[in-house]
Amino acid sequence: MAGDARAATGTSTDDDAVLLFVGGPLDGRVEIRAARHGEPLPTVTHVHLHDGPKVVHRYDLEPLTAGVGVYNLRPRVRDAAKDEPAAG
Template identity: 50%
Template structure:
């Protein structure tokens, strides 16, 4: 049995989230956009892909992101 591919999120509203995939994706997304709708202004957070040899990859909150759009 192979190890699952782990994706971690660092910073912003997804901080601490961990997703497990059955295998390494052939072409992982370079960025992930998270849009928070809460009855007020729309808030957009952008995460950039970084590889972590130990477990897979992590998406880190882009500096300066999370401002109201």
């Protein structure tokens, strides 16, 4: 029946990409990227603005099969200078 609805509206999911987000604030989100928008981006940046500081998360694409991929949360890079005690 869903196929009948797509045929009636002239839309198709044959070439659309199904993308799952893993980790961070977008964990569990599923996005269907229409084929007309081209290939999924290799990296997606999510910026969360609120009363505090800006929080940025980056997700890297891991293609699984044709038209299916997973965006994995990129691990944070720790600033070694902040983690080490001051010499003195």
